Amino acid sequence: MKIAFFDSGIGGLSVLHHAMRVLPHEQFVFYADEDHVPYGVKTQEEVRGFVQEAFDFLLTRDVKAIVVACNTATSVAVKDMRRRYDIPIIGMEPAAKKALDLDGEHRVLVTATPITVKGKKMKVLIDRVDKEHLVDLLPLPRLVEFAEREEFESQAVTDYLQQEFSAFDLAEYSALVLGCTHFNYFKDTMRRLMPPAMHFVDGNAGTVRELVRRLKERHALEDLPQTIEYYYSGRLVREEAELQRIGRYLKRLDKVYELN
Numbered sequence: 001m002k003i004a005f006f007d008s009g010i011g012g013l014s015v016l017h018h019a020m021r022v023l024p025h026e027q028f029v030f031y032a033d034e035d036h037v038p039y040g041v042k043t044q045e046e047v048r049g050f051v052q053e054a055f056d057f058l059l060t061r062d063v064k065a066i067v068v069a070c071n072t073a074t075s076v077a078v079k080d081m082r083r084r085y086d087i088p089i090i091g092m093e094p095a096a097k098k099a100l101d102l103d104g105e106h107r108v109l110v111t112a113t114p115i116t117v118k119g120k121k122m123k124v125l126i127d128r129v130d131k132e133h134l135v136d137l138l139p140l141p142r143l144v145e146f147a148e149r150e151e152f153e154s155q156a157v158t159d160y161l162q163q164e165f166s167a168f169d170l171a172e173y174s175a176l177v178l179g180c181t182h183f184n185y186f187k188d189t190m191r192r193l194m195p196p197a198m199h200f201v202d203g204n205a206g207t208v209r210e211l212v213r214r215l216k217e218r219h220a221l222e223d224l225p226q227t228i229e230y231y232y233s234g235r236l237v238r239e240e241a242e243l244q245r246i247g248r249y250l251k252r253l254d255k256v257y258e259l260n
């Protein structure tokens with residue numbers, strides 16, 4: 001059986017990209033909800049509906065686990081999905097704890113989409129892990145649009161980030177949390193704007209570790225040649241131009257993979 005990765009768009013490829021290295025003998029299905037991206041600026045009800053639709057589709061694809069490679073969808077809908085479906089569902093939330101554990105003294109800047117920043121799940125997370133009140137939150141919705149149109153290093157991206165970061169004294173921060181999977185594509189651009197000591201923290205490795213743990217627990221790991229099927233909102237991606245687009249994202253992820 002296959003492992004599904006689901007995101008509002010191409011951000012989730014960053015989690016799949018890591019899983020491809022860790023699990024070379026698994027078969028993957030990747031679902032990007034390209035008809036409805038971005039999620040982060042929509043209402044919770046809308047997002048819940050989109051996630052439900054995607055899950056209903058994925059459950060017809062013979063999958064043994066679903067990774068919600070989207071912090072926004074996790075924030076809004078993971079609880080409902082777990083109640084509804086009896087397969088392992090691995091969600092993602094901004095890796096604030098991991099960032100605080102790196103240092104524990106300096107501040108931590110958590111970036112995410114507006115829905116994730118405002119969500120109840122974020123409040124619960126911060127109350128639980130940020131005892132010293134070191135965490136600040138910053139929504140960066142435009143990065144999702146930039147990522148979807150493969151605009152990673154333009155002047156517009158740099159200006160946007162510079163403007164958003166200007167509200168913070170970055171010298172006081174030790175870590176920047178990438179709390180949206182679309183933000184991974186901008187690690188090199190962000191690196192240029194950050195003090196050299198700043199760490200980038202994302203949830204990709206932790207999410208894949210949890211996936212492996214859940215599959216092992218069920219004795220559900222395979223030993224097959226790795227394959228990946230891509231879907232845009234329920235349509236199999238088979239056109240050359242679209243497959244090439246996905247290939248460019250994966251190449252970009254190769255480039256930024258080691259930056260931290």
Ligand code: DGL
Pocket residue numbers: 007008009011012037038039040041069070071072073113116144179180181182
């Ligand atoms: N990639 C998604 C996340 O991790 C959301 C992007 C969006 O659709 O706004 O939150």
